[in-house]
Amino acid sequence: MPPQEAAQLVAVLAATKLLERIPVVKVLDEVLGKFKGVIQNWARKWFLRPRLQPAGGASVDWQLDEHDRDIRHFAKTDEFTAVQDSGSKKDKAWDRFEREDPLPGSVGVSKTNSLFKEVLDMAYKEDRSRVQTFGIPDDMVIQDGRITIVEEAKMYSKKDFERLAELAKENPKQFVREGVPAANDPRQKRFIQLIKHKRSVNYLLNHLDRLKLAKELGITRSDSDVVYMLKVPKHAPEKALNVIKETFEKTLQIKVKIRKIDW
Structure with a gap:
């Protein structure tokens, strides 16, 4: 997986698992649910970087390298879907592949x-x-x-x-x-x-x-x-x-x- 997607997954799942272990009473259930959403949004904000900004201002788009990667298998799992629920589909690798270098004159x-x-x-x-x-x-x-x-x-x-x-x-x-x-x-x-x-x-x-x-x-x-x-x-x-x-x-x-x- 690209580093930013791996980091995002670890952060969100870790936060979710941690919150599941916190004993709460019914009165706090609603508050806990909102808190979990805040944690997940925070993790996405700081760990999801489809385009990173390095020193010098040039943007870097993380792409698959020449190793035998196949993130499509993972990207269709429940875990990845949960991570992406409130995110944009355009951040998924196969969608970025579709948009990359389209043929001139494409109807879309x-x-x-x-x-x-x-x-x-x-x-x-x-x-x-x-x-x-x-x-x-x-x-x-x-x-x-x-x-x-x-x-x-x-x-x-x-x-x-x-x-x-x-x-x-x-x-x-x-x-x-x-x-x-x-x-x-x-x-x-x-x-x-x-x-x-x-x-x-x-x-x-x-x-x-x-x-x-x-x-x-x-x-x-x-x-x-x-x-x-x-x-x-x-x-x-x-x-x-x-x-x-x-x-x-x-x-x-x-x-x-x-x-x-x-x-």
């Missing part, structure tokens, strides 16, 4: 979600067996008749990419359809959902006349060129990425590009 996460939720609603209403087989991309660019669909490998470590590449070589179909299964916890599953996004895009292009938002965003041709962009952190190993890219292109017959960001 909100509009992308709205468009593809409309696609899913229509497709699932027609055929309930399609449920959970279509995907919603993380972002999208529409420019000069080309659609770029962005999928983010959020918080994946070097080992994650290597495991995905190994599976792609051993069993391409499983790699494309399911990804690497979870070992002990469902959150450990590693799956790049380009096959789901392809289904969504194909449905969108085949039903443009029924999707008003698609036209408003500039998708007007059913034969639009589609490129699938995989956004990854800078520590993702090139060798593994090449295997992943080539497997997707060969198996799904799509164009895939890799975009590394300084994360």
